[in-house]
Amino acid sequence: MKYEPKNFEKKWQEIWEKENAFKTDETGAKPKCYILDMFPYPSGVGLHVGHFKGYVATDILSRLRRMQGYNVLHPMGWDAFGLPAENYAIRTGTHPEIITKENVKNIKRQMKDAGLSFDWSREIDTTDPDYYKWTQFIFLKMFEKGLAYEANMPINWCPSCKTGLANEEVVNGECERCGTPVEQRNIRQWVLKITKYADRLLDDLEGLDWPEKIKEMQKNWIGRSEGGEIIFKVDGKDVKIFTTRPDTLFGCTYIVLAPENKLVLEFKDRISNWDEVEEYLSKTKLKTERERISEVKDKTGVELLGIKAINPINGKEIPVFVADYVLAHYGTGAVMAVPAHDERDYEFANKFNLEIIEVIKGGDVSKEAYIGEGALINSDDFNGLSSNVAKERIIEFLEEKGLAKKQINYKLRDWIFSRQRYWGEPIPLIHCPKCGIVPVPFRELPLILPKVESYEPTGTGESPLANIDEWVNVKCPICNEDAKRETNTMPQWAGSCWYYLRFIDPKNKKEIVNKKDEEHFMPVDLYVGGAEHAVLHLLYARFWHKFLYDINVVSEKEPFKKLRNVGLILAGDGQKMSKSKGNTVSSEDVINEYGVDALRVYEMFMGPFFDAIAWNTQGLKGVYRFLNRLWDFCYKCKDNNFESSKDILREENVLIKKVKEDLEGMKFNTAISAFMEFLNFAEEKENETSGRTIENVLRIFYPFAPHMTEELWKVFQNENYIHEENFPNYDEALIQKDVMELVVQINGKVRDKIEVSANLSKEELEKIALNSEKVIKWIEGKEIKKMIFIPPKLISIVI
């Protein structure tokens, strides 16, 4: 029989489905294993070969764990709210729900064609009212606990998407989705207090088995800095500043307020050059985030003439500036400037001819700012102290006078949570003129997203929902007077913040997730997806999870115990695969020509799982050749009704060990090369290879190539299915060789390799080494200084 994957791959997919082969047990007798993929947005263009890499990896591990006796939870669903479907709706007038349903159907078929072993009975869709009922529920719980608040503040606004954005969605001053430069706008927003969780989000990273890179990115994003808040008196008013370097306070020669800082207006009457100041303020207002970033090197600002600040440490009068290099949204929106020890202040001071006082020894402040730490100088009583000590002492000293306190600041800002768009979860709140903001009662959830005439964003700060009078106008649930619904919707990220919980108990009508099952299945044992969500989804989901922990819905502090990032499959030209570039490789084409198993094995063999590697059809053909050879070899040996030779038995056990270990480390590429090595070795020993050896090889190859191995298993006339088999164990004793190669090095260079029996003692081996002709040639007439024996098989001679 020839290897013809077309003849049986579909068949096996149908059998698995019929047999419910991958259904997760409801009972908890077996140990659990939760293996999760980041669920996709059901895009209209479907999946290409690149999308499968992560899914194949988790599929392999899920199949492995099932063989190892685990109750595996391996589900799939759809993160289906989002802009593409909405933009399509705007263009065509088709409701996003319709196009989303079609896309889901298509991608689900593609996944099934790829033989992925999901438990489809747990499929979820974030746009399903039965699902988003609970997204709304969690939001209301947050509202109840004061974690969701309404704010009128300047936020990032995308003029093209016509919606506000979260900080995390702005990349280099541009909208993450469409690349349009982001503007600042004052818009009424719903905001989630993620900052309240900053410390826990930071501290709990410690115990996670995640890529260091991702943890580092989250740490940087949260950006905790410890320092102090110090009060400068200005014209009788307190100006608070935040600094991480209180030790440099004696070097502070001016202070700077951010243009947006409200204090500037409070000083208006005392400022003699108000016209100039006002002009500067309006100029900065017009600048985009982008322009401000690009002007980093050229500092601008205006002194507020007529007022002075008092440096609290020495009572000195110093000038006050307003300058846009100080950010309104970080700290207090005001800084103390120490030009001698801060690059930005140094630059600014030079431009405006301000005093530079060195207070930390260690650099040459006539040339550049010295930002390192060191001993204090020019600092009165604090002279000679080290920065570290002085930081504490100076704050303590001022604290007694009520002029300072210790303070911790974060770069992380609260999460702008409302979107002025249509295709998202409606925020279940009601604005009542009498009662204020009133939550929609829980029993009325889900608050269904109504049909609209036009999906076009309004640009007014309200979503298209605002145009539906009969939906917007409601009675207040408390006083029953006329009230209006909140018309903003939730952002794309809302549904994915807790979906991993719903897979555990997807049909529960009464609660988010059944507590007992949650305790059984959580946390996620392995979470696989792209690195692009490092600070978006992964930070948001951790935040929600911690909240759910606080309200006793979940029992673990962290949702994802182990995270691994799948490396991209690039197009043959080394570029990212994308429909618009026309360089995608269709999985359908590959499956038609070479079969699913070849696609799976090739994607795992390409290179390290975590690396980005370019697609190469020749490589795929190589894998296909290998599958053919393995297939033929299995046929040849299947009826060999004898014990395998010692050599074969050894290689068989070496293979089992290697594959098991490599799978644990997700080193799929070397696991597959081990199969190839085994076949290269065994092919010549066809009549030494027993049918029993072949069965074991099939068992361990099953997770990689499930269709082919199921088929061969049946050919062997086994009564059961291979997916019901156990993963075989190896016997360490059988791995030992009785002959081995002794390597002899002289002065670090390999000079001879000698076949020796494996059970010789150190002394015997040394004797053999010294008697070797080649070795004698090198050591003749030389003095042997040292002989080092490295078990089991290396001797190093120093002459």
Add this chain to the structure above:
RNA sequence: GCCGAAGUGGUGAAAUUGGCAAACACGCAGCACUCAAAAUGCUGUGGGAGCAAUCCCUUGUGGGUUCAAGUCCCACCUUCGGCACCA
């Protein structure tokens, strides 16, 4: 600028964590099969010297530690990711 990861054949890469560098595969060359091609199989394939056995060189660059370095240490170069006026 700061943080992080990485530099190994023509290509994707491997190397039990300090112990035979280049496993496995792709590609290429030669041969076999074929009228021919494809497919398949066999042989060879880091560089240099030699008929040969054999020897020398080689993991971005330069230095160091060690009997032994792709792996550890120091300096530098390059590439890719992330952050970026965060006080």
